Amino acid sequence: MTLLEDPRRRLLDAAGEVFAEKGFNGGKVREICLRANVNGASVNYYFGDKERLYIEAVKQAACGLPEEQVRQWPADTPPAVKLREFIRTMLAHLMNAAKPAWHTRIMMRELAQPTSACAELVRDYIAPTANVLFAILGEMLPPKTPRWKRYMCGFSIVSQCLYYVQNKPIARLLVGEEDFKWFDEAHLAEHITQFSLAALKRNDE
């Protein structure tokens, strides 16, 4: 059996790390090949060119994430409980230190400045996740709430979760090293949940 998949996989992982850290233009093919322990010509051999390697790396970073979100709750679950669980799950994905850190970094990069890899990312990962949240909000907000208002509430919640991933360096700089110890997954999930639940409760006037 030929180890056909092995260099290809090492190339994908190395590309993910490098591109996540330095972007598409900043990430150099030579560095990727060096880190993957493959020959310098392998990128073109396996992926055609640098851009298709980048797209494959982004797709790999997103795959496997949305399934966990879409699981069903018992029919009588209060929407507030669903929302707490949604926030907790989303933060867990974003801050998950177990999986390679570049997975979220390279996706945040796509969010801020979409490239050719963005379309598939929205269809396979972002839109399904967003629909789960909008369904929950549909239960919590007054029935006559216009659609755009529901979107705004959804973004107000998601934005709080994304903030600490997208702007972590500046947040740490402002807060200071000691106090930033509190900004772990559990404390953030609790704060965002309380903040958002309070906002939504008051909103139905």
Add this chain to the structure above:
Amino acid sequence: MTLLEDPRRRLLDAAGEVFAEKGFNGGKVREICLRANVNGASVNYYFGDKERLYIEAVKQAACGLPEEQVRQWPADTPPAVKLREFIRTMLAHLMNAAKPAWHTRIMMRELAQPTSACAELVRDYIAPTANVLFAILGEMLPPKTPRWKRYMCGFSIVSQCLYYVQNKPIARLLVGEEDFKWFDEAHLAEHITQFSLAALKRNDE
């Protein structure tokens, strides 16, 4: 009189546009010079090298913004009014269509992935703005609120404003073109203010 400042300024503006659109690595010196109608050697003549040109472009994008924030309110102004004004002002800066669009783009880029220009950016613009917000929150939150909790509330507010700048392409994609008409400066400011005020009111239990 020698037009000493003219090519320098055109260079700065062109650099801002290009760097904002393509990042530091993606922005090429030749393209900047071409757009600025100056000779290819001018970057090195006026700024030394590409990196210092980038730093100057970022600084120019930030300058003049914080002063407007730091103005004083009458002593008896309710903190809720200050907060509404703060959010309105921040959104106005971020979404201001009058000033060149690359001003905010290049700053968002620095937030997400700090470069050598970041330190001055935080000191001169971000930290002063943040302090205004944290002072307002100091009036609204219970006196014994720990410092890190106040930071989290501040970030919860700021994150909502930043979201639509940092993730505008994806937000528009999810909402759809018709409903996205509602996401203008005024409606967003109103929503974020109501959402945040409700959250803070409920928080003092």
Add this chain to the structure above:
DNA sequence: TTGACAAACAAACGTTTGTTTGATATGAAT
């Protein structure tokens, strides 16, 4: 053993990169 084919490699390719050079033009001061 042989032929065929994919995989892996070192080396070199042509381009593009940021930067430097040396010459020329300009304008005020001596």
Add this chain to the structure above:
DNA sequence: ATTCATATCAAACAAACGTTTGTTTGTCAA
């Protein structure tokens, strides 16, 4: 008129870039 610093330019620079090439290696079928 001469001097001198400043400003602008076309041209060329070395280095780094993504990619291509030609060859070698290892494996399996005939």
